Amino acid sequence: MKTFRGGFHVPDNKALTAASAIEQMPAVTDYYVSLSQHIGKPAQPVVKAGDEVVEGQLIAQASAFVSANIHSPVCGEVVDIVKRKNAQGALVDAIHIKANGKQDKFAYPPLTDPTPAQIIQRIADAGIVGMGGAGFPTAVKLQPKDPVDVLIINAAECEPYLNCDNRLMIERTEQFLQGVRLIAKAIGVTNVYIGIEANKTEAYDKLLAQEGVISDSKEALANRKESDVVLVQLKAKYPQGAEKTIIKACVNREVPVGGLPAAVGCIVDNVGTAYAVYDAVVNGVPLYRRLMTVSGRGVNAPKNIEVAIGTPLSSVVELCGGLNDRTIKLVSGGPMMGFCLADLEVATTKTDSGFLALTDKEASSVLPTPCINCGRCASVCPMRLMPMYIDFYATVGDTDNAVKYGALNCFECGTCAYVCPAKRPIVQSVRLTKMKAKEKK
Ligand code: SF4
Ligand code: SF4
Known part of the structure; x- marks a missing residue:
């Protein structure tokens, strides 16, 4: 199985939600939609207090080349633009929307057989950003200065506990693959790889059963058609899903120190991002919902849920049965790269792949001691x-x-x-x- 040098097999604790089908988060009353949920300049609001908005309507627009549009997650009235704490503890501007119970929706016109330029424009309009956690605007990523010849879809999901990419590949296999092919078309490459960790056997088997998907065995590669997507099974090891390590494992190229994947001809995109591209291009739906895993032994009923951005985390946790009294640590994201939360007074964003409540059996509360030079x-x-x-x-x-x-x-x-x-x-x-x-x- 392919991999990279270094790393470590961390107990993955994925069994808590690996078999949990995706559930829909019911509507709540108040949404707090952050204007800074991507890398780059915060989006500029195009609504004001008192405005009525519909689900999917543009409420803040990209304010620079590296920025992203933001759309309303619900029908309702804009209460105000308020300061809210984000997962890192910083105060950021957010649009507070009070839901009014209406069901109207805005969507862009669906695109059939779009050109590369149309795909990239739609990705920009729909406010799609890297959903693996980085939040880099996808339309910018898909227009690199360096020539690229490889697209790698990062399906490693190597962070312990998280299963949202895994469930998406199992439950929405065809839509995800359509998104992958649309990204490949946008950047004009035919070398497409999906790097998936060996612990996702159900998703691997479902993908491999699809038309035009082949494994990376010698025989399969020898008979490869130009349009085939190559599924690369990767050793389950952390951090297999980091851009540099997945490029090394899938195509044996090394990104230079300080360089971007495009420096070695690669673009890496996440599973959720590919699905968002499908939804925006084929259905015209902008990015205002995402899948997240709510897990850890401190959560009474761990789940994989599709959540509207801007939903208070406290409501998400409530849907999962609340927290038990063994919880000692709250984490936004995965346990390796996520951020500790002081409380649940934050709202979900486009980059939230998970929320964890960890007990004393799962999180260390040991204080640091001096380095012993063990290496x-x-x-x-x-x-x-x-x-x-x-x-x-x-x-x-x-x-x-x-x-x-x-x-x-x-x-x-x-x-x-x-x-x-x-x-x-x-x-x-x-x-x-x-x-x-x-x-x-
Ligand atoms: S956190 Fe930085 S220094 Fe530590 S293992 Fe990862 S890349 Fe290396
Ligand atoms: S060398 Fe020091 S810092 Fe590194 S693992 Fe050992 S004790 Fe920790």
């Missing part, structure tokens, strides 16, 4: 860095040396911190270094 962090780092030195120099305030040891090349996968017996907060050290280096610049 484990360096042995698992997929970027071949020396995390212990980054942590040491960041801790003593020597940003220059922390940068020298590669802090800016770290993509914050957290594998080093996971294996560290001293529980050094290495990722926090990296983030601090990046912040200080940016300030200095």
Whole structure:
């Protein structure tokens, strides 16, 4: 099975929701739609307090080349533009909408046999961003400066607990594949790979049973037609789904330090993004709903749910039976790269793949002790860095040396911190270094 150097097999805890079919989140009364749920400039509101909006209507538009449109998740009235806390704890502007119970919907005209330019324009109009967590505007990603010849769909979903991509591939297989082919058409490539971890056997089998999907065995590749999508089974190992590691595993290319996938001719997109492209192009539906996994042993009834963006997390948790008293940690996203939440007073965004409530059996509450120079962090780092030195120099305030040891090349996968017996907060050290280096610049 294909993989990359380094990494670690983290207990995946996916069994909690792996077999749970996608459920729909019922409507709530109040929605808080953030204007900053993507990389780049916040979107500019095009509605004001008192305006009536319908589901799918544009409520904020991209304000720069790297920005994204935002659409209303519900029919209702705009109450105001308010400051709300996001998952990282920062206060951001959000449009507060009170639902009015109406069922009207706005959709763009469906496109049949669109040109590449029409697909990219629709992706931009629909406000589609990378739904694996990064939130980079997809229309921008699909117009790289470097020539590309490979599209890789990141179906690894290597973060423990998360199953939303897995369920999407199982339950909406054909629509997902249509989205993949539309992205390939938009960028003009025929080399298309779906990299999927070996622990998703049901999704793998369903995809392989589709017309025009082949495995990466020698025999299948020898008979490959130009339009075939190649399904690459990857070893279940964290962080298999990071852009650089999935490119290495699928096509054996190495993204240079500081470079983007396009530097080696690749574009990597997530499963949810491909589905959103299908929905926007084929049905004209903008991105205002997404799948997320609500899991962890602190959640009474873990689920995979389709949620409208802007839904208060407290309502999502309520649908999942609430939290039990063994919960010691709340996490937005997966346990490796997600963010700890202080409370449930945040609303869902386009990039929320999961919410976890972890018990003392699942989350460590041990305090860090001094580094014992065991070298484990360096042995698992997929970027071949020396995390212990980054942590040491960041801790003593020597940003220059922390940068020298590669802090800016770290993509914050957290594998080093996971294996560290001293529980050094290495990722926090990296983030601090990046912040200080940016300030200095
Ligand atoms: S140093 Fe960065 S890239 Fe390397 S294992 Fe740690 S978090 Fe991951
Ligand atoms: S794993 Fe932890 S204790 Fe070991 S060298 Fe790295 S930082 Fe130090």
